Amino acid sequence: MEVVYITIGVSIIVAVFFFIVFIKSVKSGQYEDTYTPSVRMLFDDELVKKQKDKVEQKENQQE
Secondary structure: OHHHHHHHHHHHHHHHHHHHHHHHHHHOOOOOOOOHHHHHHHHHHHHHHHHHHHHHHHHHHHO
């Protein structure tokens, strides 16, 4: 029966630890912008294509 009390105590300590970490992350602004990361992946390919086009244009100008 003592194991149950120890398990409850340890679980409360772990829960408090994760709650403190969560509060710290919220205060640091980690969850302020939830829209941009979901949209950023849609435009990553366009940025790579534009950079490749610029490199190809520079190579063509040098030739």
